[in-house]
Amino acid sequence: MFRNGLSGLFLSLFALGFALLGTAQRADAQVLFGSVSGTVTDQSGAGVPKTHVTLINKATSIQREADTDESGHYTITDMPPGNYDLKVTASGFKPLTQTNLTVAANTVMNGDAKLQVGAVSEQVTVEAATLTLQTEKTDVHTELTEKAILDMPLNQYRNYQTLINLVPGATPGVFQNAIADTPERALSTNINGTNRNNNNTRVDGATDVFVWLPHHAVYVPPAETIQEVNISTNNFDPEQGMTGGAAITVITKSGSNQLHGVSFAYHQDQALRARQFFETAAVSPRKGKSILNDLGGTLGGPIKKDKLFFFGSYDGTFERDNRAAGGGLQTLPTAALRAGDFTGILGNYVCSDGSTSATPCASPFFVTDTNNVVQQDRVGMIFDPSTGAANGTGRKQFAGNKLPGIDSIAAKILALIPSVPAGAPETSNFFSSATQSLNRNNFDGKVDWNRTSKHAIFAKYSAMKSVFTGQPSLGKVIGDCNCDGGLGNFHSLVQLVTVGHTLTLSPTLVVDGNVGFTRMSEYGQTPDFGTNIGSSVLGIPGTNNGSDLRDSGIPYFNVSGYADLGNPEGWNPAFRNDWSFTSNHNVRWSHDKHQVSAGTDIIHHHLNHWQPELGSGPRGEFDFGGGVTALNCPAGTIGCPTTGGAPAPNQFNAWAQFLLGLADGMGRSEQFIKATAKEWQFGFFVGDRYRVSNKLTATLGLRYEYYPLMTRDGAFQFDRLDFTSLNVLLGGIGGNPSHLGVTTSKKLFAPRIGLAYQFNDKTVVRSGFGITVDPLPLARPLRGFYPLTVGSNFAGTTSFSSAGSLSTGIPSICCPNINSGTIPLPPQALERSVGPGELKRGYIESWNLVVERKLPSNFLVSLGYVGTQTVHQFGDLDLNSSLPGTGASGQPYNKPQFGNRTASTLFWQGFMSANYHALQVSVNRQFSHGLMVKGAYTYSKAIDWTDDDGWAGLTWNDPNILRRNRAQAGFNTPQIFQLAYVYELPVGEGKSWANGGGAATKILSNWQVSGIFSAIHGQPFTLLASGASLNAKFQTQTPDQVGPVRKIGGVGAGSQNQPFYDPSAFAAVTRPGTGPNPYGNVGRNTLFGPGSVNMDFSLFRTFKVTERLGLQFRADGANFFNSPHFNNPNRNFTSANFMHITTAKNDERQFRFGLRLAF
Known part of the structure; x- marks a missing residue:
């Protein structure tokens, strides 16, 4: 899988590294568990052999033991995350105990110990270092601790993923899809220049992915249930696969020998928030309702001391929000x-x-x-x-x-359609108001059983049940959802189950494993559900199927430059039932200087959908350009x-x-067969972490992954289009083979190699290279095209001609007859298909060179170069696009033998590429002496052909200019700076100031502040223009740049406000499509939108009620300084608001107050 251009720099780098071989350290790279590895020395620095080391969990009394080898080295693997005491005993030396040694998942903690000569009765106790150099592993990873998650400001849903913004190489997390799709409000992010659906989240070992929208986690554990999060982003250990961007491991809390509990309540409302920038008093005299309550509690403790423990939680989120659709004004006709x-x-x-x-x-x-x-x-x-x-x-x-x-x-x-006020301008003249509501309940339970001193077992069950309602923004004519997405009522149930164990067969041989299951069941319907408004009320033929209530409602009327009219949500209604199964099993063997690991990693995805969203949706669509x-x-x-x-x-x-x-365009979608997809993903690995010397560790690993072709339930097993005859072939019917001649690679080998060289006790240099495979479930791109779903698309022969009228309606497409196994593709049915032969699955090459340095005051700083290269990135190529000037007549399939086909015909294959180069800096200080700091800076550039390899269309399908698509990615964010902190104010009892007692001491004691500051560069966008003169189907028209682009920086719509960029730098392309450069001379993603600066701030105090009971009062201020964060300017040259910024993000200043009672 190595490519010719890859090697020079990195082969040279590793050759240099191996030339330095002379020392290396221990290893373990579990995902759910952590390790402790160290060297026991005497005061002269010589290793002490045959020393007995015991690691004891302070909460559950679970312990592991090991003896040092001849060099004084030891390794203890497969330890559950938590705080431990490390006890070291050797003949002729004083016993040593290191307290509060923190073991984290997917990390190797430094357990070095220096013994003093003396009697056994002379006990020495020291505090373990709070932050140690990463000398054993060569991946790039970030840890989020329980304290960071609980004390740092989180977003309105108190989602731990907010803190993934603190990971170097991560673009700011966003709510990518509708609440109806993601009631857990999972955040989506791009990591190190890879596509957002390359990330892989696992909760206690169970795959946590929404099969249909794989850039989202399907279950988001509540903040109060999380013990820690480990985020690995480059040169993964061989245990970690099925990922290309970030491998995110969430470890949830367990019970302990002591009963602990928490109850909490948080509240925010419109009185505590500022106005959104465009939500002025003139257009909205009263701020819309905006209420969010989050309440719940946790309880954990022993069922049987030292043996059996429980942990349970409830978290309820209740939201009522009435704010501007899209964050600003809409345009309606005067x-x-x-x-x-x-x-x-x-x-x-x-x-x-x-x-x-x-x-x-x-x-x-x-x-x-x-x-x-x-x-x-x-x-x-x-x-x-x-x-x-x-x-x-x-x-x-x-x-x-x-x-x-x-x-x-x-x-x-x-x-x-609502009327606009008299005298209103022609654009941005209507401020709508309607309410969204979310009722969400999360339940979590976990049991841990120390069956023997060598065998530990855990089981976890989580469930989320929600009801969401989104009201329309324009009343009877529906319009956009005046919310975060999803018109109507949606009911969701998410379940996650995982069971795992660790078995210590000997001090040097450990096995562990887990199986997991996640499931999402959802059904939703729109507010116009139940009435055939299109056909019966408006009288438009072909807009509703009278025999199926799921096709009822009002069509979408897409008038360019105006607010959406009718029901624009072609994906709605939806009936889904998706699930994933995970099975991971590993064995680890320590011998001499080697730590060998091997295992399996198996995932199964199953998708079941009724959702005819392809094209225009079940009610139909009419376009007016x-x-x-x-x-x-x-x-x-x-x-x-x-x-x-x-x-x-x-x-x-x-x-x-x-x-x-x-x-000028119209269409409708109807689902004839339930969309299903079943697919397996198999991973096998072997790795060795070789301790060459006390300074140098070499990591070698190899993964093998196999992704068989997906299959379907029901009458046929697979389907694809024969691009020569335009017949759709059905696998397993009419003598057709089940796979239809489509194969997948059996050569997906993914090597991993790394070096870590410790120059001294303050500096380490790490470098690594690895390959990972794109884990995209094929259910995403190939979910349900013809014959499962018929998505019709009718267009005029040119951009100036009509495809039909409202009175003639949408032509119907009859239901397919699948009995023969070969069926003609209707000329207006949308289609995406793979071709025969090998389906090339993409893979990501990643590398890094990092210097890490320990600084005074317990700071740890790393500076590194990180790069990735995506090979065979998935994407679409529309084979029925036409060349400039040829219009519909120039479409390759618009010929009588193909039924004069004019609809989009997409060929899906791994034919694209992407790359990323970055300077990444991180600053960390674990909480000690009242201060925690976590910061990240990234200076980078990401280049790709298209931004989403799950539903990835090109900007230009012209085979003569395909490489014009290659440009900076739409998510490219050249500079990102994030800095977070938690600080105990140094006043009051036991502090530096106001510690003398009295009223001042009582008032000022136990206050803390925390915050997250961010400064983020804007992201690029592509300009659009009328394609009338281009006259080319399924291509993109941009304007011409006719002068220097001057950034004015204005905000607001209309001539009374300045544009963001000078629009006079651009001109419409009206020359014939056969003329020079007919697409316009402006390329893809050439201009950057506005950047943003933000500060989230928290102030909280804990009142000591009893020795074990504390009550915390908390005030959080999101966007504390109320900095407006503007969206990109209007990019459509034909709009009166071209280059004007008319919308902003709904993240104005919002205060939240909370109480948290803990014991």
Whole structure:
């Protein structure tokens, strides 16, 4: 799997490293467990052989023992995370006890001990170091401790994933999908330039992934239940696979010999939050309701002392939120536009050379109106599609720029649309308000059993049950969900079960393993569910299936430049039942200088869906882009402006097109067969951590992974498109083989190699290289296209022609007959398929070179170069796209033998690549002497072809310019700085100041502050323009850059506000598609949006009620300084708000108060 270009630097690096061989240290790289490894020396530094070492868990009394070898070295593996005492005894030396040695998952803790000569009765007790150098492992990882999770500010849902922002190489976590999809509100992030669905989260060993949306964890353990989180991001240990971005291991709490419990309640509401930047008093006199309560408790303790323990928790989240849809104003038509009167939007005059002027041109470009009056063309003119040619040439302007009439069905829809206030501007003129609600209940239970001194077993069960409701933003005409996603009512149940054990067969041989199961069951329906509004109320043919209630509701009317009208959620309703099974088993053997490990890692995913979301959804969709009421008069054509051509279509053309009822695109989806997918993922590994000397450790490992082809339940086992005949083949039917000639690689070997060299007790240098395999479940890209789901898409022959009207409706596609095993693909059915031969699964090469240094005051700083390269990244190529200037007639499958197919036809394969290079710095200080610090800085660049390899379409499908897609990734964030802290104020009892007793001491004692400061560079975006002159199907039009791009930095819509970038630097492309550079000269992701600065701050005090009982009062301030965090500017050149920022993130300042009672 190595590539030719990979090797020079890293082979040289490792050759240099091995030339230094002379010393190395111990090893263990478990995921659920940790290890302690060290050398016992006398005061001269010589190793002490045959020393007895005992590691005792302070909470459960579980203990492990080992003896040092001839060099004085020992290793104790497979220890559950927690605090331990390390006891060391040797003949002729004083017994030594190190207290509070913290063992963390997937880490090797330093257990070095220096003995003093003396009698056995002379006990020596020391405190273990709070932070030690990473001298044993060569991966790049970050640990989140229980204290960090509980004391640092978390987001509104108190999600531990908030702190993944503190991991070097991580882009800021975001809520990627609707609450309806992810009621746990899992965060999505890109790690080290890899795609977001390359991350792999496991909770107590169980795979924690939403099969359909694999960039999300399906279960998010509540903060109060988490003991620690380990996040490995580069050069993983051989035990860790099925991941490419981050391997995230969550260890939840267990009971102990002492009864412990917590009860808590947190509250925030609209009175405690600032206004969102665009939520001004003028447009919203009262702040919308915004209430979130989080309450619950935990209890853990012994069932039988030293043997059997329990831990349980409940966490309830209850939210009512009524804020702006999308974080800002929406655009609806003014009264004049509702009446079809476009006189008020006429703009500059168009000159014969293509320029525009505020006054009539000396050399004008003339057009004729429907009264045959010749006049100078102006920006904003509306043209009659019934005049001229079908391709938009020769059209006449509507006389007076007024429509003579409005389509009867459009009038019915118009009656459902709210009116804007009198005198409102043409854009960003309507502030909507509706409420979302979430009721979520999390239950967790865990039992730990020390069956014998050598055998420990645990079992865990977690469940989340939720109900979410999202109200529409535009009332009767529905519109966007005025919420974080999901129109209607959604019921979800998530369950996670895992059982694991550790068996010590001898001091040098340990086995461990676990099996896990996760399941998500969900069903949801929209607010228009139950009534066939499209067909029965509005009278639009082909919009609802009267025999299936799940297809009921109102269609989506997509008018370019305006708020969504109708129901825009084509993915909704949804009925899902997905689950995953995990089985991991490992053996570890310590011998001399070697720590050998081997094991298996098996995952099974199963998807079951009824969700006809492909294309336009079950109610149908009508698109109004504006070309149908625009004039096609490209530059270079006789009688047209010599440069630029006639003005490109804009939002007013789109609105006029809607009023006429003429759609340039339409479609509908219907599911005939339940979408299912079953797939296995197998991993096998062997590794050796070789202690070459006391200074040098070499890590060698090899994984082998196998990903068999997914299969389906039901009548056929697999399906794919024959791209030659356009027949869909069904595996196992009609004599077809089950796999249909599709194979997967059996050569996915993934080597891991690393070196760690400790120069002294303060400095270590680490370097490593490894390969991991993209774990993307194929259920994501291949879930349910034809014949499972029919997603139709009908479009006009050119960008200026209509595909049909509201009155004629959407043509139907009949149900498929699968009995023969070979069925023709309907010409308008959307399709994505693999081809015959090997399906190339991507893999990620990762490498690092890191210097780590221990600084005074217990700080640990690391500085490193981290790189990744993705090979065979998955993606789509639309084989039915056309070249510029050829329109629908140029589509390869638009021929009689293929039924004149014009729909998208996607070929899915691993044919792309990506790379990432970064300087990464981390600063850590474990909590000691009242202070914890955790910081990260990343300076990086990520390049790819497309950003999401689960549903990954290219910007340009033209085979002549495919490499134009290669550009900086949409998630590329060149600089990220994050700094978090927890600080006990040095005042009050036992502190430096105000410690003399009295009222001041009582008032000022036990206060702490914590915070997270972030400064983040903006992310790039791609400009869009009208594709009318391009006339190419399934391609992207960008504008031309005609001048230097000047950043103005303005915020707000309309001419009264400055744009973010100077829009005059760009011009529409109106030259013919056959002309030079027809796509525009602006590439993909060429401009950056605004960056952000943020401070989250917490203040809390613990009141000592009794010796064991403490009550904590807490105040959290998210975005404490209320810094507005703006979204990228409007990128559509045809919009009146082009380059204006009109929306901001819904993360204005929000205070939260809480009480936490703990014993």
